[in-house]
Amino acid sequence: MFSFRELPSIAKALGNLKTKPDLIVCDGQGIAHPRRFGLASHLGILFDIPTIGCGKTRLLGQTDEPGMKKGDYMPLIDNGEIIGNTLRTQDNIKPVYVSIGHSISLQTACEWVLRLSPQYRLPETTRQADHAVRMALAEYNSKQ
Template identity: 60%
Template sequence: MEQQESLRQAVIAHDELPNDIRTVAGVDVAYEKNSNRLVAAVAVLDATSLKVIQIASYHGEATFPYIPGLFSFRELPAVLAALEQLAAKPDLLVCDGQGFAHPRRFGLACHLGVATGLPTIGCAKTRLLGEYAPLAADRGSYQNLMDNGEVIGRALRTQTDKNPVFVSVGHKVSLETATAWALRLTPTYRLPETTRAADHAVKELLIQCG
């Protein structure tokens, strides 16, 4: 917890990413049911076509339990190991979890960004904290996530009539830009294509190497 308070100082909450983003990657981790075995994967997609270009992975064991608020300590090691398998780092990383929308403003997306120096955004399926006003049912509508009078992220409707996703700043990307990317990565489904690709990858790999 103290480590989060310290590392958060390194987070860059404004745009400091390449002018032309060519590749966007998604990261995810899957766990085996009755063991500590896990598999992490990074799915690199072409930023324009959203087609998968490459998959990198890492097989290992969980070294930290799941504790809300300390989630990054559980997933970060494996994700970093998978990222090391990549010859060319992606221009942007999309995380399956919170970034700034965290009790100490240092969720997985922030931690991964600071640890790698890469631009990152957090795109979670559910809310960890904060409140938001009712938002319209159409794709693209959003409401800021507020916590103690501070904007910590956004509830964004990526698909009409579907539940929103929770976008927040990770590192080197503003909330405005993060929102734009979240929308751009969800032309068809509720979750970003990056997250979907990484999710599919880890599940396949977990079955194979069981």
């Protein structure tokens, strides 16, 4: 399971912080998960921090394509239950899949994802983390 693989390093990083985060946006799912308990839910409950799942791919559920404008969305539905939103973060760009993790509403989660995505498809938190990992791997590989 993804969260069991990722959670130890995230827990270690959170343990090194001097200030508890007010919100965490995960590159993964919250309740839009087969067990309704993805990484964002797991992390939020363990640390009692509001969390949002913002995935690049859909794990399950049915949805229609949202309009082509930033902020357009369509519900992501599984077995008659809304488990998230398919959200367009930029005009004419592929949408992301937003779901609640812990202690946040779906509407507020989508508002945060939009605020954190001023220029690109993914929230800056995810974009910057992905960039830092790519740079660290390139440096590591150059020393091999």
